Amino acid sequence: MAGRGRPTGPTGPVLTRGLALLAAFGPTRPAMTLSQLARHTGMPLSTAHRLLGELVEWGALERDDTGSYRVGLRLWELGALAPRGQGLRERALPFLEDLSQITRENVQLAVREGTEVVFVERIGGSGAVPVLTRVGGRFALTATGVGLVLLAHAPTEVQEDVLGSRLERFTERTVTDADRLRRMLADVRVNGFSISDRQVTMDALSVGAPIQDERGQVVAAVSLVVRHGTASPHTLSPLVRTSARAISRALAEGYRAG
Amino acid sequence: MAGRGRPTGPTGPVLTRGLALLAAFGPTRPAMTLSQLARHTGMPLSTAHRLLGELVEWGALERDDTGSYRVGLRLWELGALAPRGQGLRERALPFLEDLSQITRENVQLAVREGTEVVFVERIGGSGAVPVLTRVGGRFALTATGVGLVLLAHAPTEVQEDVLGSRLERFTERTVTDADRLRRMLADVRVNGFSISDRQVTMDALSVGAPIQDERGQVVAAVSLVVRHGTASPHTLSPLVRTSARAISRALAEGYRAG
DNA sequence: ACAAATCCTTCCATTTCCCGGAAGTCGGGT
DNA sequence: ACCCGACTTCCGGGAAATGGAAGGATTTGT
Helix, strand or coil: CCCCCCCCCCCCCHHHHHHHHHHCCECCECEECHHHHHHHHCCCHHHHHHHHHHHHHHCCEEECCCCCEEECHHHHHHHCCCHHHHHHHHHHHHHHHHHHHHHCCEEEEEEEECCEEEEEEEECCCCCCCCCCCCCCEEECCCCHHHHHHHHCCCHHHHHHHHHCCCCCCCCCCCCCHHHHHHHHHHHHHHCCEEEECCCCCCEEEEEEEEECCCCCEEEEEEEEEECCCCCHHHHHHHHHHHHHHHHHHHHHHHHHC | CCCCCCCCCCCCCHHHHHHHHHHCCECCECEECHHHHHHHHCCCHHHHHHHHHHHHHHCCEEECCCCCEEECHHHHHHHCCCHHHHHHHHHHHHHHHHHHHHHCCEEEEEEEECCEEEEEEEECCCCCCCCCCCCCCEEECCCCHHHHHHHHCCCHHHHHHHHHCCCCCCCCCCCCCHHHHHHHHHHHHHHCCEEEECCCCCCEEEEEEEEECCCCCEEEEEEEEEECCCCCHHHHHHHHHHHHHHHHHHHHHHHHHC
């Protein structure tokens, strides 16, 4: 048994390391093997193996027939309790469906998390422009209709953080000039809606509006995404704003109801 | 500093204790304070406080303005990666909507987790019977349409476990006799659909059918829930079975596509 | 058919990081 | 002013976590 067991000791908080394993999963990597997870988190195989065992036993992860780890049903159940995720989604869904049926276009619902947009729901007309976002996915705050609304009403600190860093470009029309973006955000605050004209893809245009909670705080945003050239932002904005206000009211109701 | 620090040492795996804090949350308790969480998990305040701090920093939990802990958006994002949760839901949704529009009744989608049903989606006709289940919620395997289907195709071990323990009663028509239930399950396997007639509430009846994966394994179930007396199970069963088979095919397609 | 490579699982001596009682802080109620 | 409950911070001792290595299982290449 020469050299068996050479402990170097813990290198960080245990719970955090366990969570780091969960954090390795994402829309692009929904299933991973032990060694992939160990590589991505930078921890030794045996350590990852033990922690993953605990996560599987609890139900946070599951192993498929090939032995790969996937996100478990238990974690999904927990996620369904998130007020800004499933909770928001359920309250808003009827209104989003109305908006979708009236316009026959893509409808999106999103919230801000840090300096990114997280999409909470997306209902798509089958004939509508294909959208590259997906539920549970993230995107930059600067280019989409929902993103512009959420950024315009974000705390100054967040705005400066975003405006201070390099603005990512997606198309030739993406706004990457900080001052120009600043003026756009001011417009969003004054008008009560945002326009993202071919800033994400050259064939799409989106119009977003803010959703407020019972205290008037902007907590989410709705948007319509249409093919460029099929409809003017100014015909879309009243629809989106009306829908957003209906959802805001529903949220306030729900808050009182418990 | 008399008596400062009397360590008694860890009492269990750290990661598991962190997860125990998450497990304290549920549909009936979506928000809790520090002391409530400590009580429910049986851990000292200071320990709970420290672990909760880690969970909040990572984004698993969030604190609302009153200081209560809630499930965070980050956890919802992770949950959206669960193949048997959001993954299944997204693939099945178009078919469930068709079924809902044709029948104007409640449609439910569920999977089995241990000896319980977990509801993955529920679309309700506004005029349909109110159903007491909710997305992300659990229920006994023995009484609902989806539950009977999932139990009928569960491993023998699970069936014996359920049949061996006392069967919960919800109404006067709930089947609580093990032998009678055994015969019902045999019928479900032969017929290809299940009937739960007023077994959950006296005003509702549900008909369920199995969804199979690409290898023929039963991985989920669909059901229609209607008010008792408005429709016969035998007119509903073809609809549910057709929908279930369409979803099964869609799952197999998706598997090949990746 | 054999070897090499890759992946997964188990083991255990050595520490390191976690535990939790106690004290401090804050806010509301009497 | 005082009490009470809920939350936050502190720190010494000790239990639980760590990770290299060995061995098994599976796949790939020749």
